[in-house]
Amino acid sequence: MTSKPIADLWPTLPGGADARPEAAYRLLQAAVESFAERGFHATTTRDIATGAGMSPAALYIHYPSKAALLAEISRAGHAATLELVRAAVAGEDGPEARMRRLVEEFTAWHARARTVGRVVNYELHALPEDAYAVVAALRLDIEREVTALIEAGVAAGVFEVAEVRTAARAVTSLGIDVSRWYTDRSSETPEELGRRYGELVLRMLGARL
Amino acid sequence: MTSKPIADLWPTLPGGADARPEAAYRLLQAAVESFAERGFHATTTRDIATGAGMSPAALYIHYPSKAALLAEISRAGHAATLELVRAAVAGEDGPEARMRRLVEEFTAWHARARTVGRVVNYELHALPEDAYAVVAALRLDIEREVTALIEAGVAAGVFEVAEVRTAARAVTSLGIDVSRWYTDRSSETPEELGRRYGELVLRMLGARL
């Protein structure tokens, strides 16, 4: 975990001024890594502050609580995933090409950003209620995009599935679970894995290749 | 969570004497439910003891530590899963029928026993090192069974996949992730879900249906 796995999630806001001072960014990064490795509850505020090179109290200048850090990570991670899904659908023509691109990028993201992915998918239960509501809405939007794409494919006669919702679950499931098992030592690059999963999913959906 | 979701995991030993006194069993059950709902670290020994209808100290008569409870749950859950996989392979003829049965039962188990499944698959990082080694060996055995089955299918010409290991990952991934998202409110029964996933997986593996 030497690189900056979250660099693209919190861009500087337009206008020239840094939307998020560097110290707050370092706290986010340290929190992502600790939450992913040990889980939210096993991570102490001292872990996070130390990881960001600060004293424990400094955390509270930038975030009101440990849970607020989790909420921000979860919100940004989900927003990025939804964006990725929509971009894949908008960037191709036809259900087959769209689904292939969607799975390729969804899978590669969950491999590349597996630390964020773990927090996003496996620490939901630790979110305060209001933050959970925001995130649940984003998850519903993602599910709806995938379901709509499969429905479009079925309507166009290029996919053939018994149950659209079950198929949609299977598609997202495959991608999400990548963040659980993928490691630096995995033999495939995120992009290779994405291509192979894209192939498997298209077959699963009954596309004639 | 009204039923006893773990009843078949800790049978009474032969010989007439209860291998595990009822109180220890109640502690296991309470621990499974708490660990699954809140995670290992967010669960207190008081939660578990209260859930089993005892005072906090009673836990330590039956188990040496909170981690020992997790270790026992994880070991038994993995052993049961491996058993299920081997039974599916032994109970059918031909790679296709074996794979269908394997996915059906693997999936249904992860839906039915989702509380145990969550602990088994998402609390690995909280295991003490020695308990982790035991469990890792069981996980490797499960992976090997699935990989061998796909290889047999490829050799027999009934499956066709680009990369056996990636395909094996996808098969187990689909089943494991069920324990993350399946709830009482899910519209499909575990058995229905198993049949549908069996169908999807066979197509994914290139079986001509």
Add this chain to the structure above:
DNA sequence: GCAGTGACTAAGCGCTTGCTTAGCATGGTG
């Protein structure tokens, strides 16, 4: 009748937790 045993509880110990308080150096502004 009574010592011994096993399952349990009440109380609490030492420690760690999330978070607060008080104070300090720095740098921009009049």
Add this chain to the structure above:
DNA sequence: CACCATGCTAAGCAAGCGCTTAGTCACTGC
């Protein structure tokens, strides 16, 4: 220069943690 906001640290508080201790009680064997 004084003033003060900003970003931080040192110290520590109240609460809750895993686990221990000391003792109670029902039951067993002799």
